[in-house]
Amino acid sequence: MLQSHILPAEPASAIVPEKAREGIDVQINGEHYRHTGDPQMPLLWYLRDVLRLTGTKYGGAHGENGADLVLVADAAVSAVTAPMQTLAGKSITTVEGLAGGDDSLHPLQQAFIDEDAIGCGYCTPGWLIAGVALLRRKPKPSDDDIDQLPNLCRCGCQTRVRRAIKRAAAGKAGQS
Ligand code: FES
Structure with missing residues (x-):
């Protein structure tokens, strides 16, 4: 038993030395x-x-x-x-x-679905990131806080995005 720990898994001659890559x-x-x-x-x-x-x-x-x-x-x-x-x-x-390890959506992602806050979707990832950052620093954001986010939406979803962020803040994502 002890011997199996001592014997190398492969001969030393088969191991090719590699320099650490800088990066x-x-x-x-x-x-x-x-x-x-x-x-x-x-x-x-x-x-x-x-x-x-x-x-x-x-x-x-x-x-x-x-x-x-x-x-x-x-x-x-x-x-x-x-x-x-x-x-x-x-x-x-x-x-x-953003999704959990079990692929469950982040509450803000769910709130975007609940509030139909997605048009073409181009801006959506940025809104989600900005919204998550906002909720982490201010769990109950005001309309002003949300309106000051730097994100733009050419599809006109700002009002629904605002509702989605407030829904997530209220812990009501996934509720009708
Ligand atoms: S959903 Fe189309 S740009 Fe925002």
């Missing part, structure tokens, strides 16, 4: 990644083109419409304007990471 370590939706490409690459391209997490959308060159928001810790941050080199060691959550 930028980030945690995205609970998974660890090391970015070894251009440190200036915007997070949005890393998410969409490298990881194929396409929920986060282009929000304009300066993130002006809010569709590119992600959570960095608890803060909503524009993924277009955040180069990878500024994110070393950070924990990032995209819209794909």
